Amino acid sequence: MTTAPAAAATAPAGTAPGEGDLRVAVLGVGMMGADHVRRLATRVVGARPVVVADAYAATAHRVAAAHDGVRVAQDPLAAIADPEVDAVVVATPGSTHEELVLACLERGLPVLCEKPLTTEPDSSLRLVHAERATGRRLVQVGFMRRFDEEYAALRALVAGGELGAPLMLHCAHRNAAVPAHFDSEMVVLDSLVHEVDATRFLLGEEVTAITVLHPTSRRDAPAGLSDPTFALLETAGGRLVDVELSVSTGVGYEVRTELVAEGGTAMIGLDRGPLVATSTGRRGRAIPPTFVERFAQAYDTEVQVWADAARAGTTDGPTTWDGYAAAAVCAAGVASLRGGGVRVEVELDEEAR
Ligand SMILES: NC(=O)c1ccc[n+]([C@@H]2O[C@H](COP(=O)([O-])OP(=O)(O)OC[C@H]3O[C@@H](n4cnc5c(N)ncnc54)[C@H](O)[C@@H]3O)[C@@H](O)[C@H]2O)c1
Incomplete structure (x- = not known):
């Protein structure tokens, strides 16, 4: 079972984009997704949002317009396929997670998938197997309390x-x-x-x-x-x-x-x-x-830990097995x-x- 990773450093507000930054697509930019875009744009070191996608184009455009250098993809699968995307945050409703995480695994992209990994155990188990088949650890599940x-x-x-x-x-x-x-x-x-x-x-x-x-x-x-x-x-x-x-x-x-x-x-x-x-x-x-205020530090640390690992081509924190067991x-x-x-x-x- 995964234990708590060491708390990572968080950048001061207004972190400037850097050359080697992890370029992140955020799928689903409702409440959690928009919060993660803001976090990636302003507080996480070494990563920045570059693409967003949402079932509602107006939502995607509103969130993209709030940050420099963020484009809108036609749909989540187009965002995952984008050659300028290094890693993905999935913040759509749970019923969509299996398809989107699978697409990330197929491209070998590190992914932070909001909880629940999927809405029932069979599909979560399929993701455990699919990740294993890649031979890499690519999925972190958004159980942010571990980072509080x-x-x-x-x-x-x-x-x-x-x-x-x-x-x-x-x-x-x-x-x-x-x-x-x-x-x-x-x-x-x-x-x-x-x-x-x-x-x-x-x-x-x-x-x-x-x-x-x-x-x-x-x-x-x-x-x-x-x-x-x-x-x-x-x-x-x-x-x-x-x-x-x-x-x-x-x-x-x-x-x-x-x-x-x-x-x-x-x-x-x-x-x-x-x-x-x-x-x-x-x-x-x-x-x-x-929960946004109560767990603000936990969300920041969760995404920082994920970005640090993703830059090295892997992930840390709660696993697909943790998502499946839950x-x-x-x-x-x-x-x-x-x-x-x-x-x-x-x-x-x-x-x-
Ligand atoms: N970790 C936490 O504390 C926490 C808290 C709240 C929500 N969540 C999780 O975050 C995820 C999103 O929750 P939310 O509260 O932000 O929901 P939300 O309804 O505010 O946002 C979801 C967004 O996804 C979009 N969407 C829906 N289906 C889509 C699809 N197929 N493709 C692209 N976009 C699509 C919607 O238009 C919406 O903008 C859920 O998995 C939820 O359980 C986690």
Whole structure:
């Protein structure tokens, strides 16, 4: 299982394009893709965006116009085939990832594929095999929490053995609001997937079974959504991980993980920044509104680590296997939900590891 790469240096805002820069195509320039274009243009050292593509040409043109030297390709496959592209960021919806990552593998291009690697385990497994057939490591999956300084520190604490053997994790993942199309299965596929990867990263072992339950829903939950969701993950080493997922709190973005180990506990995700006292008679820290603010450093480090490896023709960080394992756990989670909260075991094709 991949461990945390060392944090890479990040350039100051306004990094000038250099001769040997990695020339990057960004596919899908909605929220995440546009953010990655900005990051590549202004903060990542040794890489720059040169081509963007999006199903909506107007979106692609708007994003390209905001940065010097960025062209619009007719479609994502044309961007991948462009001879002036050295590496690719895939930030289209998950259902399109298999085709686009395969096209990158065929051209031998390093790719940063946003999570999920694909939306179900079979297609993720096909990518594990396709990458292996190239004889190179070419795919990094966008599980950015591995690059967050707090997650990396917690991982180091576990690996260093300072707190003794880990026993449990308590996780909370709360969003103020989600788009109207978000349903209860998307909570598992889009939100829980991060906790699944964090569990595998922090504990260094696979998730072997999952149970997903719905307690009484908040009365003002959006239509089609039972909120909150509770998940129980069991790991190969017999450890338990409980996860509360709330996606319509109206409060802010809160992600918290508490490790319970034989020799103590450790918690990450408490609010950071200045402790402010106001005329309301309360003292507190600001809650980040979304994951963009909460994980800003993690996204920057993730893309820098990817660019550094891609310049050497390879990739670092979360692998296709990590993407496949997470997809398998989430598929089992959806099966648990559909079965009314039954316990579902996770089956991984160990021969592909
Ligand atoms: N790592 C994270 O924290 C994180 C956070 C949010 C989203 N994501 C992931 O990033 C990806 C994009 O999510 P988003 O929130 O930016 O979505 P979005 O809807 O804002 O953007 C997706 C963009 O892709 C375009 N698109 C759709 N199909 C396309 C196709 N076939 N070819 C080219 N362009 C196409 C859309 O027009 C849109 O502009 C998803 O995989 C999502 O799960 C990751």
